[in-house]
Amino acid sequence: VEPSSPSVKTAVPGPKSNALKRDLDSIQNTELVRFFVDYARSAGNYIMDVDGNVMLDLMTQIASIPVGYNHPRILKALMDPANLSTFANRPALGMHPPAQFGSDLSNTLVTVAPPGIDQVMTMACGACSVENALKAAFMAYRRRERGGNPPSQEEIQTSLKNSPPGCPKLSALSFNNAFHGRTMGALALTHTKWVHKLDFPSPNWPIASFPYLKYPLEDYVNENKAEEAKCLAEVEDKIATAQKSGQPVACIAVEPVQCEGGDNFASGQFFQGLQDICKKNGIALLLDEVQTGAGASGKFWLHEHFYLRDPPNLVTFAKKMLTGGFYYTPDMRPTEGGRIFNTWIGDPGKVVLLKTVLEVIKEDSLLARTEDTGKYLLQTLLDAQSKYPSLLSRARGLGALAAIDLPDGASRDKLVDKLCHKGIHVGVCGSRTMRLRSTLTLERKHVDVFADRFYAVLKEF
Amino acid sequence: VEPSSPSVKTAVPGPKSNALKRDLDSIQNTELVRFFVDYARSAGNYIMDVDGNVMLDLMTQIASIPVGYNHPRILKALMDPANLSTFANRPALGMHPPAQFGSDLSNTLVTVAPPGIDQVMTMACGACSVENALKAAFMAYRRRERGGNPPSQEEIQTSLKNSPPGCPKLSALSFNNAFHGRTMGALALTHTKWVHKLDFPSPNWPIASFPYLKYPLEDYVNENKAEEAKCLAEVEDKIATAQKSGQPVACIAVEPVQCEGGDNFASGQFFQGLQDICKKNGIALLLDEVQTGAGASGKFWLHEHFYLRDPPNLVTFAKKMLTGGFYYTPDMRPTEGGRIFNTWIGDPGKVVLLKTVLEVIKEDSLLARTEDTGKYLLQTLLDAQSKYPSLLSRARGLGALAAIDLPDGASRDKLVDKLCHKGIHVGVCGSRTMRLRSTLTLERKHVDVFADRFYAVLKEF
Numbered sequence: 001v002e003p004s005s006p007s008v009k010t011a012v013p014g015p016k017s018n019a020l021k022r023d024l025d026s027i028q029n030t031e032l033v034r035f036f037v038d039y040a041r042s043a044g045n046y047i048m049d050v051d052g053n054v055m056l057d058l059m060t061q062i063a064s065i066p067v068g069y070n071h072p073r074i075l076k077a078l079m080d081p082a083n084l085s086t087f088a089n090r091p092a093l094g095m096h097p098p099a100q101f102g103s104d105l106s107n108t109l110v111t112v113a114p115p116g117i118d119q120v121m122t123m124a125c126g127a128c129s130v131e132n133a134l135k136a137a138f139m140a141y142r143r144r145e146r147g148g149n150p151p152s153q154e155e156i157q158t159s160l161k162n163s164p165p166g167c168p169k170l171s172a173l174s175f176n177n178a179f180h181g182r183t184m185g186a187l188a189l190t191h192t193k194w195v196h197k198l199d200f201p202s203p204n205w206p207i208a209s210f211p212y213l214k215y216p217l218e219d220y221v222n223e224n225k226a227e228e229a230k231c232l233a234e235v236e237d238k239i240a241t242a243q244k245s246g247q248p249v250a251c252i253a254v255e256p257v258q259c260e261g262g263d264n265f266a267s268g269q270f271f272q273g274l275q276d277i278c279k280k281n282g283i284a285l286l287l288d289e290v291q292t293g294a295g296a297s298g299k300f301w302l303h304e305h306f307y308l309r310d311p312p313n314l315v316t317f318a319k320k321m322l323t324g325g326f327y328y329t330p331d332m333r334p335t336e337g338g339r340i341f342n343t344w345i346g347d348p349g350k351v352v353l354l355k356t357v358l359e360v361i362k363e364d365s366l367l368a369r370t371e372d373t374g375k376y377l378l379q380t381l382l383d384a385q386s387k388y389p390s391l392l393s394r395a396r397g398l399g400a401l402a403a404i405d406l407p408d409g410a411s412r413d414k415l416v417d418k419l420c421h422k423g424i425h426v427g428v429c430g431s432r433t434m435r436l437r438s439t440l441t442l443e444r445k446h447v448d449v450f451a452d453r454f455y456a457v458l459k460e461f
Numbered sequence: 462v463e464p465s466s467p468s469v470k471t472a473v474p475g476p477k478s479n480a481l482k483r484d485l486d487s488i489q490n491t492e493l494v495r496f497f498v499d500y501a502r503s504a505g506n507y508i509m510d511v512d513g514n515v516m517l518d519l520m521t522q523i524a525s526i527p528v529g530y531n532h533p534r535i536l537k538a539l540m541d542p543a544n545l546s547t548f549a550n551r552p553a554l555g556m557h558p559p560a561q562f563g564s565d566l567s568n569t570l571v572t573v574a575p576p577g578i579d580q581v582m583t584m585a586c587g588a589c590s591v592e593n594a595l596k597a598a599f600m601a602y603r604r605r606e607r608g609g610n611p612p613s614q615e616e617i618q619t620s621l622k623n624s625p626p627g628c629p630k631l632s633a634l635s636f637n638n639a640f641h642g643r644t645m646g647a648l649a650l651t652h653t654k655w656v657h658k659l660d661f662p663s664p665n666w667p668i669a670s671f672p673y674l675k676y677p678l679e680d681y682v683n684e685n686k687a688e689e690a691k692c693l694a695e696v697e698d699k700i701a702t703a704q705k706s707g708q709p710v711a712c713i714a715v716e717p718v719q720c721e722g723g724d725n726f727a728s729g730q731f732f733q734g735l736q737d738i739c740k741k742n743g744i745a746l747l748l749d750e751v752q753t754g755a756g757a758s759g760k761f762w763l764h765e766h767f768y769l770r771d772p773p774n775l776v777t778f779a780k781k782m783l784t785g786g787f788y789y790t791p792d793m794r795p796t797e798g799g800r801i802f803n804t805w806i807g808d809p810g811k812v813v814l815l816k817t818v819l820e821v822i823k824e825d826s827l828l829a830r831t832e833d834t835g836k837y838l839l840q841t842l843l844d845a846q847s848k849y850p851s852l853l854s855r856a857r858g859l860g861a862l863a864a865i866d867l868p869d870g871a872s873r874d875k876l877v878d879k880l881c882h883k884g885i886h887v888g889v890c891g892s893r894t895m896r897l898r899s900t901l902t903l904e905r906k907h908v909d910v911f912a913d914r915f916y917a918v919l920k921e922f
């Protein structure tokens with residue numbers, strides 16, 4: 001049963017967390033471990049650490065808990081004997097799928113497919129979802145260039161040697177402050193912190209500026225329009241430069257909201273413009289919804305707020321979806337078998353759990369609740385910002401995604417730490433942003449608890 | 462309960478598999494789907510398809526089923542209430558590990574660590590295990606080059622832009638016919654089939670020849686020694702060339718046995734020589750045991766057969782380990798937090814299942830059994846080869862890994878297909894190799910069943 005309020009008895013991390021951390025550190029670097037968790041005793045929106053501290057969780061495992069800890073329906077699905085063999089026998093899904101796999105996909109991923117898309121592949125995490133979506137885009141690009149002809153012997157032979165023309169000089173364009181994952185291809189699209197990037201060889205693909213909007217939006221309509229137009233012009237410019245330099249852009253990868261990079265929002269018009277540029281240049285548009293999808297915005301996919309004229313070519317997901325994967329338009333579908341493939345290609349056990357999550361979202365009207373709670377949370381941040389204008393700025397959010405800026409990283413970190421000791425667990429992103437990522441089951445009463453502690457901390461500041 | 466013999470009633474794939482495949486094909490390319498499986502009714506070493514065909518499984522989901530289908534101990538672990546919260550709440554493992562995570566690792570991955578290594582990170586699949594092992598190697602290389610100094614501002618800034626010096630021109634050397642995974646970094650080490658590679662941009666890293674041994678080994682001692690010496694010389698040559706071209710080799714990645722590439726074995730001397738070259742040049746040695754580890758060779762790690770003078774720097778695993786991950790020597794340990802990191806960093810639920818698997822391996826002495834059954838299986842292949850010398854050659858194997866060559870790909874595929882219709886499910890690799898990958902619970906009686914059907918097929922050929 002979910003507690004009704006936080007309760008913090010020790011420092012966080014407390015003595016038990018610190019002891020466990022020392023132990024674990026003997027076999028791996030644990031510098032980023034915040035605290036150890038008693039998952040059996042965490043419930044709903046509250047997380048309990050091993051020292052018995054109970055915190056309202058507004059970061060939820062980097063936005064990856066969809067309906068709260070130990071949701072009774074998930075526990076039931078795990079104990080259902082009908083699901084047992086799926087959990088016990090992880091298949092090589094591309095060769096030997098379970099009998100019910102097709103219908104499981106039809107009843108899960110297909111029912112929540114972004115408007116206009118019905119092709120979908122499962123994957124096992126966000127990074128391989130992005131990597132494989134990129135591969136689909138590269139194949140589609142070369143398929144079109146070949147005009148229906150099969151690959152040449154030279155292409156086939158050189159591909160095995162990592163060399164052109166088989167491994168062509170193609171690129172994917174990404175944005176400053178983007179985050180798409182940490183395997184080599186996904187990492188080439190990532191430009192957040194040096195710890196993510198330093199020392200790792202990378203293809204030198206083009207990077208354009210992502211809009212940095214001024215808030216409150218209603219006061220800066222023209223400035224923000226100009227900012228977005230400037231960024232779109234830069235995208236076109238980088239595409240032309242890449243083309244000239246012999247490394248044409250086959251794909252533009254973009255988050256509907258840049259999360260790790262600082263909760264940077266851009267308008268629907270910006271994304272419509274991006275899609276226009278893609279269409280004009282025969283480039284695939286990859287919307288990376290790993291952190292923004294699964295209902296977090298109040299619609300199932302955040303890009304539904306953009307009213308794009310056509311579906312994006314590729315939409316990646318993971319985190320709250322429990323399984324990774326990507327949706328794709330028919331032109332992105334591989335025309336040969338085994339092109340998008342690996343041993344596991346995801347995990348049917350995660351699809352079983354997703355099925356339960358989607359049922360809960362539907363039955364409990366969690367998209368509507370997330371929209372409502374999100375508005376209430378954003379208003380709470382706006383109110384606080386108007387009371388503490390020298391401390392807080394740029395309050396922004398949509399559904400379960402919410403953020404507010406502090407003057408600098410040090411004061412942001414201090415705020416987050418003080419909140420933690422009052423039993424509110426939040427996250428950070430960018431250089432000076434406090435990031436909130438709740439479950440879809442958050443209610444107004446939880447926001448009231450947050451507001452109470454938030455003001456208490458602000459008063460002490 | 463495991464059946465005592467195969468029973469095939471329909472074509473494979475049968476009508477039900479074909480119907481399910483048509484359905485699934487409406488949402489994804491299913492060209493490589495062989496048949497749909499009734500996992501609830503598969504047991505031990507026998508797999509049952511949806512048409513009721515029961516086959517002895519000697520490929521086991523691309524070598525990823527450690528102790529057979531629906532092992533009672535795995536089912537029990539899945540139903541154990543003490544494990545429920547671990548399955549229900551997948552954490553952001555690098556920030557909020559479960560209370561018992563450290564001890565779970567100590568009782569599982571640490572107990573079976575390769576001799577001389579005690580550092581280990583979990584990951585979620587083979588590809589990200591390799592990607593992150595590579596990153597550890599690149600960091601270690603640059604750390605040594607910096608001689609203890611912190612990174613420069615220029616390095617930090619350029620790393621965010623994918624450019625040197627922050628993203629340095631370093632490379633990893635791999636081998637012809639190697640397979641290490643399908644994300645961009647792992648794929649740059651992979652040189653098997655064009656379907657794995659074509660159309661995907663790749664760093665142009667050096668590739669050396671892997672030994673191609675003549676069989677029977679005892680008749681070709683000198684030739685094979687010369688072949689391995691030639692390959693080692695080529696490795697040294699490629700390292701020198703890479704150094705000169707400004708893209709030094711920071712890591713050599715190699716499978717102890719090349720699996721996808723054709724079950725290519727090399728001697729312990731070869732790997733010792735490779736390690737010597739690495740040490741001489743300050744290069745990390747990455748042994749990719751994704752397919753060969755977890756007891757498949759009769760020792761827990763295949764490279765234990767090589768008697769290397771020092772532990773390899775990096776050992777990657779996945780498949781039969783149920784969780785991905787990599788072991789690493791202390792010099793490969795990241796010195797800053799968050800360098801080897803992602804949201805999930807594996808899945809503690811898989812570690813829980815691994816714990817059961819390791820208990821079963823120990824209690825049932827499955828390493829010894831795998832060694833014994835493997836010898837019996839190899840003798841069966843050798844006998845068949847001496848009876849059908851124009852059809853079969855190069856019988857080779859170690860434990861649960863076994864292979865034999867046919868004159869060409871077409872006859873190999875015909876053999877595999879005919880075996881399937883007699884209820885023996887085997888795999889392929891390379892261009893003309895039949896590949897066997899059993900569980901660790903295979904017994905002599907299963908080999909007898911295989912031998913019976915194998916001879917029946919050979920007679921018809």
Ligand code: FES
Nearest residue numbers: 125128585586589
């Ligand atoms: S790369 Fe996604 S699970 Fe390994």
